[in-house]
Amino acid sequence: MGGGPAEVKLVSNAMANATRRKIMAMLVEKDRTHEEIEKAVGGSMLDYHLQMLQQAGLAEAKDGALILTEFGKNFMESKAEKPAEAKKDLAGTKPLEITEIKQLLPCIADSSKFRVIARFSPPLGGALKVLEPLFPRARYSERIGALIIQRGNMLITIYSTGNVTMTMIGSEAEAKQITEGLRNTINEAITKGVTPVPREKVKVDHMEIYDYLPKTNCQVCGEQSCYTFAIRLVASETSLEKCTPLTEEKYATNLEHLRTLLEYL
Ligand code: SF4
Known part of the structure; x- marks a missing residue:
């Protein structure tokens, strides 16, 4: 597996999904059969997830089981210290609940899109900083006390107070889906530790x-x-x-x- 932009993107896409990260964590422990993986993560889109991991060169099929490639082993080893450290920093952090999603205001930059304000409870406080490696494009700002996540032209800001702002949102249903996805990703990190994903540079023009x-x-x-x-x-x-x-x-x-x-x- 080379380290060119195309390969980095394949790995980034493969590791951007919680199910695939879970499969990779299972493979670090030992080789797994299709049935074992299905039992742990469910059968929904399983073949697709396995294909993504194999295309990224992280895993391969061998003797009826899925195993980590050498590249996959090195990749997971390079991330091994951080989750333990992160889990320690998240100790005592309670799982999040969404307490509100409101104010579907027209977005300033594009009036066909919305700006949404949501709220997580309890507030994450300083634990937010530890969550930065969970997202390919994210930065924790000490100055504003917030984790800023970029997804396409969407900007999501999670403040240490629990407030969340999202811009360039297409609909209320999309806002709900994104907020729930964020909550699930963060709660998984709280219970299992942070599994870092490959980071992408954010460019603001x-x-x-x-x-x-x-x-x-x-x-x-x-x-x-x-x-x-x-x-x-x-x-x-x-x-x-x-x-x-x-x-x-x-x-x-x-x-x-x-x-x-x-x-x-
Ligand atoms: S950027 Fe300069 S020119 Fe534009 S509104 Fe602000 S002060 Fe005025």
């Missing part, structure tokens, strides 16, 4: 920043336009604070979102 600026071209920031400000902000040649209109109440959500995006720069 100036157009994404521009989408959330007031777009009035008032020049208070000292720039010719909001577009120029966005370019200079991405280049770290100016600071968000210079756009003082963002402190107006009507831009409160924009400001929150921009602060989140800037964590990725």
Whole structure:
């Protein structure tokens, strides 16, 4: 298995799913038959999951059983220390419940999408930081006390207080599905320890920043336009604070979102 972008993506996709991570954890213990795996994780889409692991070069079929490849063994060994460490840090953390999903507001960057606010209970507090390796594109920000997760053009921010904000959501049903998925992934980590997934670099560009600026071209920031400000902000040649209109109440959500995006720069 090479280490090129295509291979990294295959591994990343294979390990992005909780069922496949569970299968890999089982294979670390010993080789497993199809029946043993089915008994542990269920038969739903099992062939697909096994195919994903084999395509990624993590596992292979041998003598009627599924075994880890050398690459799969090395991959799991490289992750072995972190789960134990993480589990220790999650000691005493209680499983999450979703207490609310609300405020389906139109999204600022795309009015056909929604901004959703949900709430997890109990709050995760400092344990949030330990959860960062669970997601391919995530970053824990000490400054805002939140775990920021990127999925496509969707941005999910889980705050240490338990609040969760999600942008670019298509429907209430999608918001519910995502929130439940997050809860399940985090609860699995609380009970079994964190299984890190391959990380992907998050790139924020100036157009994404521009989408959330007031777009009035008032020049208070000292720039010719909001577009120029966005370019200079991405280049770290100016600071968000210079756009003082963002402190107006009507831009409160924009400001929150921009602060989140800037964590990725
Ligand atoms: S101060 Fe803000 S709104 Fe005004 S031009 Fe600069 S970036 Fe745009």
